Amino acid sequence: MITVNDATEILNRFSLDRRTYVELKDSLGRVLAENIISDIDVPSFNRSDMDGYAVRQQDLDGRQFKLVGEMHAGDNLNINLGKGECSWVATGANIPDEANLVIPVENTEKIGDDVIVYEPGKEPHISERGCDIKQGETVLKMSCIINDRNIGILAALGIQNVPVYDTPTVAIISTGDELDKINDVNSMTLSAIVTQSGGSPVFMGTVTDKISHVKQKITEASKYDIIITSGGISSGKKDLMPIIVSELGGVLFHRVQMRPGMPMLAGMINEKPILCMPGNVTSCLVCGHVFLPPIIRRMAHLPYMGMGGVRRARLSEEAVSEYGMRRYLPVKLVDGFAHPTFKGSSLITSIGHADGIVVIREEETLVEGEVKVQML
Amino acid sequence: MITVNDATEILNRFSLDRRTYVELKDSLGRVLAENIISDIDVPSFNRSDMDGYAVRQQDLDGRQFKLVGEMHAGDNLNINLGKGECSWVATGANIPDEANLVIPVENTEKIGDDVIVYEPGKEPHISERGCDIKQGETVLKMSCIINDRNIGILAALGIQNVPVYDTPTVAIISTGDELDKINDVNSMTLSAIVTQSGGSPVFMGTVTDKISHVKQKITEASKYDIIITSGGISSGKKDLMPIIVSELGGVLFHRVQMRPGMPMLAGMINEKPILCMPGNVTSCLVCGHVFLPPIIRRMAHLPYMGMGGVRRARLSEEAVSEYGMRRYLPVKLVDGFAHPTFKGSSLITSIGHADGIVVIREEETLVEGEVKVQML
Numbered sequence: 011m012i013t014v015n016d017a018t019e020i021l022n023r024f025s026l027d028r029r030t031y032v033e034l035k036d037s038l039g040r041v042l043a044e045n046i047i048s049d050i051d052v053p054s055f056n057r058s059d060m061d062g063y064a065v066r067q068q069d070l071d072g073r074q075f076k077l078v079g080e081m082h083a084g085d086n087l088n089i090n091l092g093k094g095e096c097s098w099v100a101t102g103a104n105i106p107d108e109a110n111l112v113i114p115v116e117n118t119e120k121i122g123d124d125v126i127v128y129e130p131g132k133e134p135h136i137s138e139r140g141c142d143i144k145q146g147e148t149v150l151k152m153s154c155i156i157n158d159r160n161i162g163i164l165a166a167l168g169i170q171n172v173p174v175y176d177t178p179t180v181a182i183i184s185t186g187d188e189l190d191k192i193n194d195v196n197s198m199t200l201s202a203i204v205t206q207s208g209g210s211p212v213f214m215g216t217v218t219d220k221i222s223h224v225k226q227k228i229t230e231a232s233k234y235d236i237i238i239t240s241g242g243i244s245s246g247k248k249d250l251m252p253i254i255v256s257e258l259g260g261v262l263f264h265r266v267q268m269r270p271g272m273p274m275l276a277g278m279i280n281e282k283p284i285l286c287m288p289g290n291v292t293s294c295l296v297c298g299h300v301f302l303p304p305i306i307r308r309m310a311h312l313p314y315m316g317m318g319g320v321r322r323a324r325l326s327e328e329a330v331s332e333y334g335m336r337r338y339l340p341v342k343l344v345d346g347f348a349h350p351t352f353k354g355s356s357l358i359t360s361i362g363h364a365d366g367i368v369v370i371r372e373e374e375t376l377v378e379g380e381v382k383v384q385m386l
Numbered sequence: 387m388i389t390v391n392d393a394t395e396i397l398n399r400f401s402l403d404r405r406t407y408v409e410l411k412d413s414l415g416r417v418l419a420e421n422i423i424s425d426i427d428v429p430s431f432n433r434s435d436m437d438g439y440a441v442r443q444q445d446l447d448g449r450q451f452k453l454v455g456e457m458h459a460g461d462n463l464n465i466n467l468g469k470g471e472c473s474w475v476a477t478g479a480n481i482p483d484e485a486n487l488v489i490p491v492e493n494t495e496k497i498g499d500d501v502i503v504y505e506p507g508k509e510p511h512i513s514e515r516g517c518d519i520k521q522g523e524t525v526l527k528m529s530c531i532i533n534d535r536n537i538g539i540l541a542a543l544g545i546q547n548v549p550v551y552d553t554p555t556v557a558i559i560s561t562g563d564e565l566d567k568i569n570d571v572n573s574m575t576l577s578a579i580v581t582q583s584g585g586s587p588v589f590m591g592t593v594t595d596k597i598s599h600v601k602q603k604i605t606e607a608s609k610y611d612i613i614i615t616s617g618g619i620s621s622g623k624k625d626l627m628p629i630i631v632s633e634l635g636g637v638l639f640h641r642v643q644m645r646p647g648m649p650m651l652a653g654m655i656n657e658k659p660i661l662c663m664p665g666n667v668t669s670c671l672v673c674g675h676v677f678l679p680p681i682i683r684r685m686a687h688l689p690y691m692g693m694g695g696v697r698r699a700r701l702s703e704e705a706v707s708e709y710g711m712r713r714y715l716p717v718k719l720v721d722g723f724a725h726p727t728f729k730g731s732s733l734i735t736s737i738g739h740a741d742g743i744v745v746i747r748e749e750e751t752l753v754e755g756e757v758k759v760q761m762l
Contacts, residue, residue: 035589038578052734053568059732061621082595082624084564101620102564102665102732142733149738158578158674159762162667163738165574188460188478192429198541202414202534213411219458244477245437248458289478291538298534356435356478357518358428362525362539386535 011265011272013372014336018304020262021276024283026235026309028176034164037156040174041311046150051140052166056109058099060135063118063125064109065096067134075125079106096125105136112136143167153311178309180209180302181231185224185241186289187248189216195358196240196287196294203298207306209236219248228258232280235309238302241289243273251275251286259284267372268336270355271297292352292360296338299367299386318385321366323348328378331370340364341383348383387641387648389748390712394680396638397652400659402611402685404552410540413532416550417687422526427516428542432485434475436511439494439501440485441472443510451501455482472501481512488512519543529687554685556585556678557607561600561617562665563624565592571734572616572663572670579674583682585612595624604634608656611685614678617665619649627651627662635660643748644712646731647673668728668736672714675743675762694761697742699724704754707746716740717759724759 012020029043058064058081065075075096079089083102091097091108099105099112112135119126143149149163150156156164156172164172182204184197194216201211212234217227219242231237242251243264252275255261259279266274270293275286285301287294299317307314323341326349331337340361341348348368352360366383388396405419434440434457441451451472455465459478467473467484475481475488488511495502519525525539526532532540532548540548558580560573570592577587588610593603595618607613618627619640628651631637635655642650646669651662661677663670675693683690699717702725707713716737717724724744728736742759 034574035577035587038581057732059730082564083562084567086567100624102562137730137732141729142735149735157762158575158582159671159734159738159740161578162571162575162671162734165569165571166667166734166738168569186459186478188458191460191462193541193544195538195541198410199534199538201411202537205414206534211411248476291542295535295538353517354435354513356433356513358535358538358542359518359525362535362542364535386533 011267012263013267014300017263017266017274017276018301021283021301021305022308024305024309026176026178029173030176031171032174034161034170034172037161037164037172037174038158040156040172042150042152042154042156042173043175044173045148045152046164046167046169048143048145048147048149048167050167051145052143053137053139053141056105056139057137058101058103058105058112058135059137060112060114061100062112062114062135063096064091064099064105064112066091066093066108067111069094070111070127070130073127075127077120077123077125081106110134110136155312175311177208177210178235178306179212180204180236180238180306181212181214181234183214183227183231183237183239184216185219185239185251186216187218195291196289199291199295200238200240200287200298200302203302204306207303208310208312209306219250221250221254224250224254225258228254228279228284232282235282236305237279237282237284238287239284240287240294243275243286243288255279255284255286267334268300268338269332270338271300272335274301288355290355291358292340293355295361296367300338316384317367321383321385322380323383325368325378325381326350328376329368329370330376331374333375334372336372337370339368339370341366341368343383348381387643388639389643390676393639393642393650393652394677397659397677397681398684400681400685402552402554405549406552407547408550410537410546410548413537413540413548413550414534416532416548418526418528418530418532418549419551420549421524421528422540422543422545424519424521424523424525424543426543427521428519429513429515429517432481432515433513434477434479434481434488434511435513436488436490437476438488438490438511439472440467440475440481440488442467442469442484443487445470446487446503446506449503451503453496453499453501457482486510486512531688551687553584553586554611554682555588556580556612556614556682557588557590557610559590559603559607559613559615560592561595561615561627562592563594571667572665575667575671576614576616576663576674576678579678580682583679584686584688585682595626597626597630600626600630601634604630604655604660608658611658612681613655613658613660614663615660616663616670619651619662619664631655631660631662643710644676644714645708646714647676648711650677664731666731667734668716669731671737672743676714692760693743697759697761698756699759701744701754701757702726704752705744705746706752707750709751710748712748713746715744715746717742717744719759724757
């Protein structure tokens with residue numbers, strides 16, 4: 011038996027560095043795999059910030075301008091401004107090369123082909139070429155988790171395919187002859203944990219407790235980045251996983267100082283990690299929350315800061331734990347009290363309605379009063 | 387012009403009550419649309435919690451039992467136990483009807499066809515039929531957001547299709563003649579906000595500033611639950627949206643006491659809300675964060691508690707605001723300082739690297755020192 015910390019440490023050896031491209035519209039929440047360096051200026055031209063008239067500042071000793079053109083956003087006309095001439099420019103429009111000032115329309119009056127300027131204003135109202143993003147500028151650093159604002163930057167650069175770290179694929183297998191009679195809970199809960207950790211679950215289906223069948227299924231699954239099984243790791247006649255994992259690759263650890271989840275097994279097959287969870291539904295869920303997020307998030311290049319946030323609550327009853335074992339006590343929070351929900355590791359309602367887990371450390375045997383609840 | 391609060395209030399009138407079914411494996415994070423009442427007992431039989439021998443408690447004055455059967459998890463044999471008889475039962479196996487106690491294998495010895503019991507143990511080691519979930523029990527309440535533990539409960543009941551509230555579909559249109567020359571930023575950022583708010587974005591593409599084209603596109607879009615446009619709401623010649631919205635349905639509000647985002651317009655077409663965002667990229671992003679999450683989450687039956695969490699930071703420089711306008715000041719957090727990133731509403735880098743927003747309320751004109759940052 012090893013401690014939870016040692017088991018986690020062993021799983022820390024696995025990493026993944028596969029990159030791919032996703033369409034910009036699908037890049038939200040993905041992890042950028044390269045620095046993004048702009049190869050254009052944004053804006054790519056001197057752009058008007060206002061509806062108004064573009065003029066040459068040096069002509070502003072006069073107050074009357076001859077209107078010689080009209081530029082709307084998107085227009086790409088070639089308007090040349092001479093002395094005392096102006097062009098209509100809409101917000102977002104390209105400014106004629108010679109102009110260096112836009113006079114807001116509300117400060118002017120148009121009389122025939124002439125524009126009278128009442129008040130030139132204090133600002134030029136021009137976004138100069140490159141003032142948003144300069145060509146050659148590093149706009150996003152690799153490893154950032156792409157958010158909506160980052161997507162705005164990538165869109166402004168015209169990037170349609172974004173280099174990201176690939177999501178680890180996680181094959182999920184449930185073992186056990188009983189699974190044609192009872193419902194397969196573990197594949198579903200493990201898949202949910204995989205998804206919320208940032209992995210892509212692949213359902214491999216269920217397999218009966220027959221060595222050749224299980225071996226074949228696991229061999230198929232070993233093309234994915236992580237293999238997860240549930241069931242078959244205790245000491246019963248049909249608990250074949252320790253033998254199978256050892257024959258197909260090697261066992262990294264078997265039995266962990268934790269409750270529930272003590273039979274937990276992990277190994278390596280074709281350089282891929284295989285995590286074999288207990289078949290009992292609540293043990294499986296607890297092991298899923300303890301062992302899957304760290305390995306999946308590391309492989310996805312996402313940060314892992316432990317389970318969800320921590321809340322403080324008062325235990326509604328004292329909880330005991332065996333010395334040397336780390337106990338994961340599911341609790342439901344009601345009015346500042348943490349009510350233990352655990353009834354037995356084979357019962358889904360032991361954790362089904364829990365909001366969080368009270369972790370009782372190996373050296374503690376009794377916990378009461380105020381506790382920290384790791385939110386699930 | 388109306389206040390942000392009044393504008394939000396007006397949009398609060400829109401709701402959606404469409405339900406659908408999703409496969410259990412796809413139900414993570416969805417909102418349950420019905421109470422779930424179990425129509426089975428879980429477990430559906432008296433189930434052994436241990437590998438061991440099932441006996442009749444009343445026979446335990448003797449210590450020697452005759453082995454008459456073997457039940458593994460998934461077996462459905464008909465084993466009848468007579469006086470002084472026992473059956474092997476694996477963890478998870480069905481217990482013969484007459485048995486009411488499982489003696490763990492480690493407390494026994496098997497000699498030929500006989501089993502010697504050294505220590506019967508203190509517990510029955512049986513999960514009785516229905517002890518996890520009882521037929522008729524309400525196991526999950528409608529409106530709950532389905533998490534991995536809830537999925538475990540649904541799986542245990544054998545529910546494959548889960549009744550959930552449908553995700554609102556959100557049509558996104560960018561308007562502007564310039565969009566064949568410059569990159570369409572707004573569709574991408576709005577789509578990201580829609581997705582993270584719990585809606586399903588539908589890209590309707592871009593459309594030029596021609597009334598008939600825009601009208602046709604919006605009419606197409608009005609089959610979705612929400613229509614979002616960007617651009618065309620200021621006072622320029624090509625700012626057609628106020629006219630179009632009023633002709634196709636009606637304007638609910640136009641111009642909001644906020645910066646950036648003041649030109650914001652909303653209306654109703656075919657009973658559907660249409661939200662017309664400013665074309666300036668940072669104004670559009672800010673309006674997206676202010677107006678989209680509340681309406682989308684309400685329609686998705688998800689709770690809305692304001693923008694992301696709040697952090698306290700020190701403004702790196704004082705910020706001014708116009709009296710009567712609510713100012714949304716994007717900031718980047720570095721070492722406890724909030725650095726304003728705003729340069730101009732047409733520049734994506736005004737918000738592209740921001741972590742949060744300092745909201746300067748309508749009655750404030752100057753903010754400095756410690757501030758609350760609404761995380762994005």
